[in-house]
Amino acid sequence: MQVVETDDETTARLVTDPRLPVVSFTGSDTVGWRIVDAAPRKKVVVELGGNAAAVIAPDHTSSERLRHAAERIALFSNYAGGQACTSPQRVLVPRPQLAEFTALLVAATEAQVVGDPFDEATDVGPLVDEAAAARVAEWVDEARAAGATVHTGGVAQGRFYRPTVLGDVPPGSRVLDDEVFGPVVSVLPYDTVDEALARVDETRFGLSAGIFTSDLQLAFHALDVLRVGQVVIGDAPTYRSDESPFGGTKDSGQGREGLRSAIEDYTEERTLVLSDVAL
Incomplete structure (x- = not known):
C-alpha cells in the first residue's frame, strides 16, 4: 500500500485514470457523489455519513x-x-x-x-x-x-x-x-x-x-x-465490525466496506473452462 498526499486537481486525475480500476471514498456526500459521477465505468464505493x-x-x-x-x-x-x-x-x-x-x-x-x-x-x-x-x-x-x-x-x-x-x-x-x-x-x-x-x-x-x-x-x-x-x-446504532458488510443506502453511499466486501471490490471473478484436458 502507498499513501500519497495530493491536491484536488491531482486527486481528480487519479479518480478518472483508467489504470486505477477501483475507487473507495469515505467523507462528505457532496464530494462522494462527484466522484461517482466522474468515474461512471469504475467500481466506486462511497461511505458518505449518516443521521442515525x-x-x-x-x-x-x-x-x-x-x-x-x-x-x-x-x-x-x-x-x-x-x-x-x-x-x-x-x-x-x-x-x-x-x-x-x-x-x-x-x-x-x-x-x-x-x-x-x-x-x-x-x-x-x-x-x-x-x-x-x-x-x-x-x-x-x-x-x-x-x-x-x-x-x-x-x-x-x-x-x-x-x-x-x-x-x-x-x-x-x-x-x-x-x-x-x-x-x-x-x-x-x-x-x-x-x-x-x-x-x-x-x-x-x-x-x-x-x-x-x-x-x-x-x-x-x-x-x-x-x-x-x-x-x-438491543443497543445504539453505533456498531462497526470489519467482519460484516458496512455501508448505507440513499445519501449514505453505495457499496460496502469490510474484509470480504473489500476482497470482492478489488478482485474480479473469472471463469476457467476445461475441456479435453487430462486431469
Whole structure:
C-alpha cells in the first residue's frame, strides 16, 4: 500500500485514470457523489455519513431498561465528540415515557466528562476544529430559535461543544435532517411503532439504526421496512465490525466496506473452462 498526499486537481486525475480500476471514498456526500459521477465505468464505493436514529420500543420501557438505553445513547452520541457517522442523533421514545427517558438521558449526558482526549478520565474530546464547533452551535441555535428546548449543553468553547440534549425540535431543523457530526442528540415522542420506524427513515441518509427491543418479530419487521444499511437490535446504532458488510443506502453511499466486501471490490471473478484436458 502507498499513501500519497495530493491536491484536488491531482486527486481528480487519479479518480478518472483508467489504470486505477477501483475507487473507495469515505467523507462528505457532496464530494462522494462527484466522484461517482466522474468515474461512471469504475467500481466506486462511497461511505458518505449518516443521521442515525435509535428507537425505544414499547417492550423496553421499564425504568431499568430506560436507564440502560439512556446510558448507551449518552455514551455513543458523545464519544469522539459525536464525530462518528453512526452516532445516535435522534431518539424516538413512546410518548408516555418521554419525560422519564429525557431526564435519564440528560443525567447520563451530564455525567460525560469533557476534556483533553489524552486524559484517561475524558469521555468527550474536541471537534476537529473551531469551525466545526461553530457550525454545530449554529445548527443548535437555529433549532432553539425555532422552538426547540435545550435540556443540557448547547454551549461552544473553542473546539469543544458541550454534550447536548434537545427536545421539542421542529420538523425541518438541520439537527434532525442533516448529519450534525457533533455531540448533539434530539429526543422525539412517538405513538405507534410504525410511526417511529417511518420517522427513522425521514432523512436522506440511511446508514444505521438501533432498536432497543427484545421482540424478535419487531426486529425482523424493522429490518424489513427500514432503508438503512444495518439495524442493531438491543443497543445504539453505533456498531462497526470489519467482519460484516458496512455501508448505507440513499445519501449514505453505495457499496460496502469490510474484509470480504473489500476482497470482492478489488478482485474480479473469472471463469476457467476445461475441456479435453487430462486431469
